[in-house]
Amino acid sequence: MSSTASSRSAHAIYGAIKAQKQALRKSMAASLRPLSSDELKEQTKMIHARVMTLQHFKESKSVSCYLSMPSSEAGTSELVDSILDSGKRLFVPKVQSKDDSIMDFLRVYSSEDLACLPAGTWGIKEPADSWEDHERTSILRNKAEAELLDMIILPGVAFDRNLLRLGHGKGYYDRFxxxxxxxxxxxxxxxxxxxxxxxxxxxxxxxxxSHDWKLDVLVTADEIITRDVATSKELDNVRV
Structure with missing residues:
Protein backbone atom coordinates (compact mmCIF):
# COMPACT_ATOMS: atom_id res chain seq x y z
CA MET A 1 0.00 0.00 0.00
CA SER A 2 1.36 3.44 -0.93
CA SER A 3 1.94 6.07 1.73
CA THR A 4 -0.92 8.12 0.28
CA ALA A 5 -3.34 5.18 0.42
CA SER A 6 -2.16 4.32 3.94
CA SER A 7 -2.74 7.91 5.04
CA ARG A 8 -6.24 7.88 3.57
CA SER A 9 -7.03 4.61 5.32
CA ALA A 10 -5.81 5.94 8.67
CA HIS A 11 -7.83 9.12 8.17
CA ALA A 12 -10.95 7.09 7.39
CA ILE A 13 -10.50 4.95 10.53
CA TYR A 14 -9.94 8.08 12.63
CA GLY A 15 -13.09 9.65 11.20
CA ALA A 16 -15.13 6.51 11.86
CA ILE A 17 -14.02 6.37 15.51
CA LYS A 18 -14.82 10.05 15.98
CA ALA A 19 -18.30 9.46 14.56
CA GLN A 20 -18.83 6.47 16.87
CA LYS A 21 -17.81 8.57 19.87
CA GLN A 22 -20.18 11.37 18.94
CA ALA A 23 -23.04 8.92 18.44
CA LEU A 24 -22.37 7.40 21.87
CA ARG A 25 -22.31 10.84 23.50
CA LYS A 26 -25.66 11.63 21.93
CA SER A 27 -27.12 8.29 23.00
CA MET A 28 -25.80 8.72 26.55
CA ALA A 29 -27.30 12.21 26.83
CA ALA A 30 -30.70 10.73 25.96
CA SER A 31 -30.25 7.95 28.54
CA LEU A 32 -29.37 10.42 31.30
CA ARG A 33 -32.16 12.88 30.55
CA PRO A 34 -34.88 11.04 32.57
CA LEU A 35 -32.60 10.68 35.63
CA SER A 36 -34.21 12.48 38.56
CA SER A 37 -32.24 14.66 40.96
CA ASP A 38 -33.13 12.28 43.80
CA GLU A 39 -31.78 9.28 41.87
CA LEU A 40 -28.63 11.22 41.01
CA LYS A 41 -28.10 12.08 44.68
CA GLU A 42 -28.68 8.47 45.74
CA GLN A 43 -26.22 7.05 43.22
CA THR A 44 -23.69 9.75 44.09
CA LYS A 45 -23.94 8.82 47.78
CA MET A 46 -23.31 5.14 47.00
CA ILE A 47 -20.38 5.92 44.70
CA HIS A 48 -18.84 8.17 47.35
CA ALA A 49 -19.07 5.39 49.94
CA ARG A 50 -17.38 2.90 47.58
CA VAL A 51 -14.53 5.27 46.71
CA MET A 52 -13.84 5.70 50.42
CA THR A 53 -13.34 1.92 50.76
CA LEU A 54 -10.55 1.78 48.15
CA GLN A 55 -7.27 0.87 49.84
CA HIS A 56 -5.34 3.09 47.44
CA PHE A 57 -7.59 6.00 48.38
CA LYS A 58 -6.99 5.39 52.08
CA GLU A 59 -3.21 5.35 51.51
CA SER A 60 -3.09 8.30 49.10
CA LYS A 61 -1.60 11.59 50.20
CA SER A 62 -2.43 13.63 47.08
CA VAL A 63 -5.69 13.17 45.19
CA SER A 64 -7.06 14.98 42.17
CA CYS A 65 -10.82 15.08 41.80
CA TYR A 66 -13.05 16.87 39.32
CA LEU A 67 -15.65 19.35 40.53
CA SER A 68 -18.94 18.09 39.16
CA MET A 69 -21.62 19.67 37.02
CA PRO A 70 -25.10 19.85 38.63
CA SER A 71 -26.46 17.07 36.38
CA SER A 72 -25.45 14.31 33.95
CA GLU A 73 -22.58 12.98 36.08
CA ALA A 74 -21.84 11.69 39.56
CA GLY A 75 -21.55 14.52 42.06
CA THR A 76 -18.29 15.11 43.90
CA SER A 77 -19.07 17.82 46.47
CA GLU A 78 -19.09 15.39 49.41
CA LEU A 79 -16.14 13.47 48.01
CA VAL A 80 -13.86 16.51 47.79
CA ASP A 81 -14.93 17.48 51.32
CA SER A 82 -13.92 14.00 52.49
CA ILE A 83 -10.54 14.34 50.77
CA LEU A 84 -9.87 17.59 52.60
CA ASP A 85 -11.27 16.34 55.93
CA SER A 86 -8.96 13.30 55.80
CA GLY A 87 -5.90 15.55 55.55
CA LYS A 88 -5.05 14.64 51.97
CA ARG A 89 -3.84 17.24 49.49
CA LEU A 90 -6.66 18.03 47.06
CA PHE A 91 -6.00 19.13 43.48
CA VAL A 92 -8.79 20.16 41.11
CA PRO A 93 -8.80 20.80 37.35
CA LYS A 94 -8.12 24.23 35.85
CA VAL A 95 -8.43 24.74 32.09
CA GLN A 96 -5.42 26.81 31.04
CA SER A 97 -6.06 26.90 27.29
CA LYS A 98 -9.35 25.97 25.63
CA ASP A 99 -7.82 26.28 22.16
CA ASP A 100 -5.07 23.75 22.92
CA SER A 101 -7.14 21.64 25.36
CA ILE A 102 -4.55 22.18 28.09
CA MET A 103 -5.55 21.53 31.69
CA ASP A 104 -3.56 21.66 34.91
CA PHE A 105 -4.46 20.70 38.46
CA LEU A 106 -4.18 23.30 41.21
CA ARG A 107 -4.25 22.72 44.93
CA VAL A 108 -7.30 23.61 47.03
CA TYR A 109 -6.21 24.17 50.61
CA SER A 110 -9.36 24.05 52.73
CA SER A 111 -13.12 23.76 52.74
CA GLU A 112 -13.33 27.55 52.95
CA ASP A 113 -11.07 27.86 49.91
CA LEU A 114 -13.22 25.32 48.06
CA ALA A 115 -16.45 27.16 48.87
CA CYS A 116 -15.11 30.42 47.46
CA LEU A 117 -13.92 29.10 44.09
CA PRO A 118 -15.38 31.06 41.16
CA ALA A 119 -17.23 29.42 38.29
CA GLY A 120 -15.06 28.71 35.26
CA THR A 121 -15.52 26.70 32.07
CA TRP A 122 -19.10 25.36 31.62
CA GLY A 123 -20.05 26.89 34.97
CA ILE A 124 -17.84 24.44 36.86
CA LYS A 125 -15.89 25.89 39.78
CA GLU A 126 -12.20 26.46 39.05
CA PRO A 127 -9.44 27.82 41.30
CA ALA A 128 -7.70 31.09 40.52
CA ASP A 129 -3.92 30.82 40.11
CA SER A 130 -3.37 32.34 43.55
CA TRP A 131 -4.90 32.00 47.01
CA GLU A 132 -4.47 34.44 49.90
CA ASP A 133 -1.79 36.31 47.92
CA HIS A 134 0.23 33.14 47.31
CA GLU A 135 0.59 31.22 44.07
CA ARG A 136 -1.28 27.93 44.26
CA THR A 137 0.71 24.73 44.00
CA SER A 138 0.36 23.46 40.44
CA ILE A 139 0.99 19.92 39.22
CA LEU A 140 2.49 20.85 35.83
CA ARG A 141 3.81 24.36 36.50
CA ASN A 142 5.84 23.64 39.65
CA LYS A 143 8.57 21.55 38.02
CA ALA A 144 11.32 22.50 40.47
CA GLU A 145 9.40 20.82 43.29
CA ALA A 146 7.37 18.30 41.34
CA GLU A 147 4.19 17.36 43.19
CA LEU A 148 3.22 13.71 42.98
CA LEU A 149 -0.39 12.66 42.48
CA ASP A 150 -1.37 9.31 43.96
CA MET A 151 -4.81 9.19 42.38
CA ILE A 152 -6.89 10.99 39.77
CA ILE A 153 -10.68 10.70 40.00
CA LEU A 154 -12.04 11.23 36.50
CA PRO A 155 -15.47 12.07 35.10
CA GLY A 156 -16.76 10.70 31.82
CA VAL A 157 -19.71 10.45 29.49
CA ALA A 158 -19.63 6.65 29.12
CA PHE A 159 -17.59 3.74 30.47
CA ASP A 160 -17.23 0.03 29.76
CA ARG A 161 -16.16 -3.04 31.72
CA ASN A 162 -12.77 -3.07 29.99
CA LEU A 163 -12.12 0.24 31.78
CA LEU A 164 -12.31 2.40 28.71
CA ARG A 165 -13.70 5.89 29.25
CA LEU A 166 -15.39 8.31 26.88
CA GLY A 167 -14.91 11.96 27.75
CA HIS A 168 -16.53 15.07 26.34
CA GLY A 169 -14.18 15.15 23.35
CA LYS A 170 -11.70 17.85 24.33
CA GLY A 171 -8.93 15.49 25.44
CA TYR A 172 -8.07 17.44 28.59
CA TYR A 173 -7.43 14.44 30.83
CA ASP A 174 -5.54 12.39 28.25
CA ARG A 175 -3.22 15.31 27.50
CA PHE A 176 -2.67 16.01 31.19
CA SER A 210 -4.22 5.41 20.67
CA HIS A 211 -4.05 8.53 22.86
CA ASP A 212 -6.86 7.42 25.20
CA TRP A 213 -5.74 6.30 28.65
CA LYS A 214 -7.43 3.29 30.25
CA LEU A 215 -8.68 3.46 33.81
CA ASP A 216 -7.28 1.31 36.61
CA VAL A 217 -10.52 1.31 38.60
CA LEU A 218 -14.15 2.09 37.81
CA VAL A 219 -16.54 2.80 40.69
CA THR A 220 -20.29 2.62 40.16
CA ALA A 221 -23.18 2.75 42.61
CA ASP A 222 -23.28 -1.05 42.57
CA GLU A 223 -19.70 -2.30 42.19
CA ILE A 224 -15.99 -1.63 41.86
CA ILE A 225 -14.39 -2.85 38.63
CA THR A 226 -10.61 -3.21 38.66
CA ARG A 227 -7.77 -4.49 36.56
CA ASP A 228 -5.67 -7.31 38.00
CA VAL A 229 -3.06 -5.70 40.25
CA ALA A 230 -0.13 -7.49 38.59
CA THR A 231 -1.41 -6.60 35.14
CA SER A 232 -1.93 -3.02 36.22
CA LYS A 233 1.72 -2.74 37.30
CA GLU A 234 3.00 -4.32 34.11
CA LEU A 235 0.85 -2.00 32.00
CA ASP A 236 1.51 1.08 34.08
CA ASN A 237 1.31 3.40 31.09
CA VAL A 238 -1.45 1.59 29.25
CA ARG A 239 -3.48 3.37 26.64
CA VAL A 240 -5.97 1.90 24.22
Missing amino acids: ITAYVASGRPKPLLVGICLREQLLPEGKLVPGE
Missing part, protein backbone atom coordinates in the same frame (compact mmCIF):
# COMPACT_ATOMS: atom_id res chain seq x y z
CA ILE A 177 -1.83 12.39 32.03
CA THR A 178 0.53 12.17 29.06
CA ALA A 179 2.34 15.37 30.13
CA TYR A 180 2.49 14.20 33.75
CA VAL A 181 4.03 10.83 32.86
CA ALA A 182 6.40 12.48 30.36
CA SER A 183 7.78 14.56 33.26
CA GLY A 184 9.19 11.34 34.74
CA ARG A 185 6.66 10.92 37.52
CA PRO A 186 4.88 7.59 38.08
CA LYS A 187 1.38 7.35 36.66
CA PRO A 188 -1.29 7.98 39.31
CA LEU A 189 -4.05 5.45 39.82
CA LEU A 190 -6.80 6.42 37.38
CA VAL A 191 -10.24 6.02 38.95
CA GLY A 192 -13.42 6.65 37.01
CA ILE A 193 -16.74 7.19 38.77
CA CYS A 194 -19.84 6.27 36.89
CA LEU A 195 -23.62 6.39 37.12
CA ARG A 196 -25.47 3.16 36.30
CA GLU A 197 -26.76 4.71 33.09
CA GLN A 198 -23.21 5.50 31.94
CA LEU A 199 -21.90 1.92 32.12
CA LEU A 200 -22.27 0.13 28.79
CA PRO A 201 -23.74 -3.40 28.78
CA GLU A 202 -21.42 -6.40 28.99
CA GLY A 203 -19.64 -6.91 25.67
CA LYS A 204 -20.17 -3.38 24.41
CA LEU A 205 -17.05 -1.20 24.22
CA VAL A 206 -16.30 2.50 24.26
CA PRO A 207 -14.62 3.36 20.93
CA GLY A 208 -10.97 4.11 21.67
CA GLU A 209 -7.95 5.77 20.07
Whole structure:
Protein backbone atom coordinates (compact mmCIF):
# COMPACT_ATOMS: atom_id res chain seq x y z
CA MET A 1 0.00 0.00 0.00
CA SER A 2 1.36 3.44 -0.93
CA SER A 3 1.94 6.07 1.73
CA THR A 4 -0.92 8.12 0.28
CA ALA A 5 -3.34 5.18 0.42
CA SER A 6 -2.16 4.32 3.94
CA SER A 7 -2.74 7.91 5.04
CA ARG A 8 -6.24 7.88 3.57
CA SER A 9 -7.03 4.61 5.32
CA ALA A 10 -5.81 5.94 8.67
CA HIS A 11 -7.83 9.12 8.17
CA ALA A 12 -10.95 7.09 7.39
CA ILE A 13 -10.50 4.95 10.53
CA TYR A 14 -9.94 8.08 12.63
CA GLY A 15 -13.09 9.65 11.20
CA ALA A 16 -15.13 6.51 11.86
CA ILE A 17 -14.02 6.37 15.51
CA LYS A 18 -14.82 10.05 15.98
CA ALA A 19 -18.30 9.46 14.56
CA GLN A 20 -18.83 6.47 16.87
CA LYS A 21 -17.81 8.57 19.87
CA GLN A 22 -20.18 11.37 18.94
CA ALA A 23 -23.04 8.92 18.44
CA LEU A 24 -22.37 7.40 21.87
CA ARG A 25 -22.31 10.84 23.50
CA LYS A 26 -25.66 11.63 21.93
CA SER A 27 -27.12 8.29 23.00
CA MET A 28 -25.80 8.72 26.55
CA ALA A 29 -27.30 12.21 26.83
CA ALA A 30 -30.70 10.73 25.96
CA SER A 31 -30.25 7.95 28.54
CA LEU A 32 -29.37 10.42 31.30
CA ARG A 33 -32.16 12.88 30.55
CA PRO A 34 -34.88 11.04 32.57
CA LEU A 35 -32.60 10.68 35.63
CA SER A 36 -34.21 12.48 38.56
CA SER A 37 -32.24 14.66 40.96
CA ASP A 38 -33.13 12.28 43.80
CA GLU A 39 -31.78 9.28 41.87
CA LEU A 40 -28.63 11.22 41.01
CA LYS A 41 -28.10 12.08 44.68
CA GLU A 42 -28.68 8.47 45.74
CA GLN A 43 -26.22 7.05 43.22
CA THR A 44 -23.69 9.75 44.09
CA LYS A 45 -23.94 8.82 47.78
CA MET A 46 -23.31 5.14 47.00
CA ILE A 47 -20.38 5.92 44.70
CA HIS A 48 -18.84 8.17 47.35
CA ALA A 49 -19.07 5.39 49.94
CA ARG A 50 -17.38 2.90 47.58
CA VAL A 51 -14.53 5.27 46.71
CA MET A 52 -13.84 5.70 50.42
CA THR A 53 -13.34 1.92 50.76
CA LEU A 54 -10.55 1.78 48.15
CA GLN A 55 -7.27 0.87 49.84
CA HIS A 56 -5.34 3.09 47.44
CA PHE A 57 -7.59 6.00 48.38
CA LYS A 58 -6.99 5.39 52.08
CA GLU A 59 -3.21 5.35 51.51
CA SER A 60 -3.09 8.30 49.10
CA LYS A 61 -1.60 11.59 50.20
CA SER A 62 -2.43 13.63 47.08
CA VAL A 63 -5.69 13.17 45.19
CA SER A 64 -7.06 14.98 42.17
CA CYS A 65 -10.82 15.08 41.80
CA TYR A 66 -13.05 16.87 39.32
CA LEU A 67 -15.65 19.35 40.53
CA SER A 68 -18.94 18.09 39.16
CA MET A 69 -21.62 19.67 37.02
CA PRO A 70 -25.10 19.85 38.63
CA SER A 71 -26.46 17.07 36.38
CA SER A 72 -25.45 14.31 33.95
CA GLU A 73 -22.58 12.98 36.08
CA ALA A 74 -21.84 11.69 39.56
CA GLY A 75 -21.55 14.52 42.06
CA THR A 76 -18.29 15.11 43.90
CA SER A 77 -19.07 17.82 46.47
CA GLU A 78 -19.09 15.39 49.41
CA LEU A 79 -16.14 13.47 48.01
CA VAL A 80 -13.86 16.51 47.79
CA ASP A 81 -14.93 17.48 51.32
CA SER A 82 -13.92 14.00 52.49
CA ILE A 83 -10.54 14.34 50.77
CA LEU A 84 -9.87 17.59 52.60
CA ASP A 85 -11.27 16.34 55.93
CA SER A 86 -8.96 13.30 55.80
CA GLY A 87 -5.90 15.55 55.55
CA LYS A 88 -5.05 14.64 51.97
CA ARG A 89 -3.84 17.24 49.49
CA LEU A 90 -6.66 18.03 47.06
CA PHE A 91 -6.00 19.13 43.48
CA VAL A 92 -8.79 20.16 41.11
CA PRO A 93 -8.80 20.80 37.35
CA LYS A 94 -8.12 24.23 35.85
CA VAL A 95 -8.43 24.74 32.09
CA GLN A 96 -5.42 26.81 31.04
CA SER A 97 -6.06 26.90 27.29
CA LYS A 98 -9.35 25.97 25.63
CA ASP A 99 -7.82 26.28 22.16
CA ASP A 100 -5.07 23.75 22.92
CA SER A 101 -7.14 21.64 25.36
CA ILE A 102 -4.55 22.18 28.09
CA MET A 103 -5.55 21.53 31.69
CA ASP A 104 -3.56 21.66 34.91
CA PHE A 105 -4.46 20.70 38.46
CA LEU A 106 -4.18 23.30 41.21
CA ARG A 107 -4.25 22.72 44.93
CA VAL A 108 -7.30 23.61 47.03
CA TYR A 109 -6.21 24.17 50.61
CA SER A 110 -9.36 24.05 52.73
CA SER A 111 -13.12 23.76 52.74
CA GLU A 112 -13.33 27.55 52.95
CA ASP A 113 -11.07 27.86 49.91
CA LEU A 114 -13.22 25.32 48.06
CA ALA A 115 -16.45 27.16 48.87
CA CYS A 116 -15.11 30.42 47.46
CA LEU A 117 -13.92 29.10 44.09
CA PRO A 118 -15.38 31.06 41.16
CA ALA A 119 -17.23 29.42 38.29
CA GLY A 120 -15.06 28.71 35.26
CA THR A 121 -15.52 26.70 32.07
CA TRP A 122 -19.10 25.36 31.62
CA GLY A 123 -20.05 26.89 34.97
CA ILE A 124 -17.84 24.44 36.86
CA LYS A 125 -15.89 25.89 39.78
CA GLU A 126 -12.20 26.46 39.05
CA PRO A 127 -9.44 27.82 41.30
CA ALA A 128 -7.70 31.09 40.52
CA ASP A 129 -3.92 30.82 40.11
CA SER A 130 -3.37 32.34 43.55
CA TRP A 131 -4.90 32.00 47.01
CA GLU A 132 -4.47 34.44 49.90
CA ASP A 133 -1.79 36.31 47.92
CA HIS A 134 0.23 33.14 47.31
CA GLU A 135 0.59 31.22 44.07
CA ARG A 136 -1.28 27.93 44.26
CA THR A 137 0.71 24.73 44.00
CA SER A 138 0.36 23.46 40.44
CA ILE A 139 0.99 19.92 39.22
CA LEU A 140 2.49 20.85 35.83
CA ARG A 141 3.81 24.36 36.50
CA ASN A 142 5.84 23.64 39.65
CA LYS A 143 8.57 21.55 38.02
CA ALA A 144 11.32 22.50 40.47
CA GLU A 145 9.40 20.82 43.29
CA ALA A 146 7.37 18.30 41.34
CA GLU A 147 4.19 17.36 43.19
CA LEU A 148 3.22 13.71 42.98
CA LEU A 149 -0.39 12.66 42.48
CA ASP A 150 -1.37 9.31 43.96
CA MET A 151 -4.81 9.19 42.38
CA ILE A 152 -6.89 10.99 39.77
CA ILE A 153 -10.68 10.70 40.00
CA LEU A 154 -12.04 11.23 36.50
CA PRO A 155 -15.47 12.07 35.10
CA GLY A 156 -16.76 10.70 31.82
CA VAL A 157 -19.71 10.45 29.49
CA ALA A 158 -19.63 6.65 29.12
CA PHE A 159 -17.59 3.74 30.47
CA ASP A 160 -17.23 0.03 29.76
CA ARG A 161 -16.16 -3.04 31.72
CA ASN A 162 -12.77 -3.07 29.99
CA LEU A 163 -12.12 0.24 31.78
CA LEU A 164 -12.31 2.40 28.71
CA ARG A 165 -13.70 5.89 29.25
CA LEU A 166 -15.39 8.31 26.88
CA GLY A 167 -14.91 11.96 27.75
CA HIS A 168 -16.53 15.07 26.34
CA GLY A 169 -14.18 15.15 23.35
CA LYS A 170 -11.70 17.85 24.33
CA GLY A 171 -8.93 15.49 25.44
CA TYR A 172 -8.07 17.44 28.59
CA TYR A 173 -7.43 14.44 30.83
CA ASP A 174 -5.54 12.39 28.25
CA ARG A 175 -3.22 15.31 27.50
CA PHE A 176 -2.67 16.01 31.19
CA ILE A 177 -1.83 12.39 32.03
CA THR A 178 0.53 12.17 29.06
CA ALA A 179 2.34 15.37 30.13
CA TYR A 180 2.49 14.20 33.75
CA VAL A 181 4.03 10.83 32.86
CA ALA A 182 6.40 12.48 30.36
CA SER A 183 7.78 14.56 33.26
CA GLY A 184 9.19 11.34 34.74
CA ARG A 185 6.66 10.92 37.52
CA PRO A 186 4.88 7.59 38.08
CA LYS A 187 1.38 7.35 36.66
CA PRO A 188 -1.29 7.98 39.31
CA LEU A 189 -4.05 5.45 39.82
CA LEU A 190 -6.80 6.42 37.38
CA VAL A 191 -10.24 6.02 38.95
CA GLY A 192 -13.42 6.65 37.01
CA ILE A 193 -16.74 7.19 38.77
CA CYS A 194 -19.84 6.27 36.89
CA LEU A 195 -23.62 6.39 37.12
CA ARG A 196 -25.47 3.16 36.30
CA GLU A 197 -26.76 4.71 33.09
CA GLN A 198 -23.21 5.50 31.94
CA LEU A 199 -21.90 1.92 32.12
CA LEU A 200 -22.27 0.13 28.79
CA PRO A 201 -23.74 -3.40 28.78
CA GLU A 202 -21.42 -6.40 28.99
CA GLY A 203 -19.64 -6.91 25.67
CA LYS A 204 -20.17 -3.38 24.41
CA LEU A 205 -17.05 -1.20 24.22
CA VAL A 206 -16.30 2.50 24.26
CA PRO A 207 -14.62 3.36 20.93
CA GLY A 208 -10.97 4.11 21.67
CA GLU A 209 -7.95 5.77 20.07
CA SER A 210 -4.22 5.41 20.67
CA HIS A 211 -4.05 8.53 22.86
CA ASP A 212 -6.86 7.42 25.20
CA TRP A 213 -5.74 6.30 28.65
CA LYS A 214 -7.43 3.29 30.25
CA LEU A 215 -8.68 3.46 33.81
CA ASP A 216 -7.28 1.31 36.61
CA VAL A 217 -10.52 1.31 38.60
CA LEU A 218 -14.15 2.09 37.81
CA VAL A 219 -16.54 2.80 40.69
CA THR A 220 -20.29 2.62 40.16
CA ALA A 221 -23.18 2.75 42.61
CA ASP A 222 -23.28 -1.05 42.57
CA GLU A 223 -19.70 -2.30 42.19
CA ILE A 224 -15.99 -1.63 41.86
CA ILE A 225 -14.39 -2.85 38.63
CA THR A 226 -10.61 -3.21 38.66
CA ARG A 227 -7.77 -4.49 36.56
CA ASP A 228 -5.67 -7.31 38.00
CA VAL A 229 -3.06 -5.70 40.25
CA ALA A 230 -0.13 -7.49 38.59
CA THR A 231 -1.41 -6.60 35.14
CA SER A 232 -1.93 -3.02 36.22
CA LYS A 233 1.72 -2.74 37.30
CA GLU A 234 3.00 -4.32 34.11
CA LEU A 235 0.85 -2.00 32.00
CA ASP A 236 1.51 1.08 34.08
CA ASN A 237 1.31 3.40 31.09
CA VAL A 238 -1.45 1.59 29.25
CA ARG A 239 -3.48 3.37 26.64
CA VAL A 240 -5.97 1.90 24.22
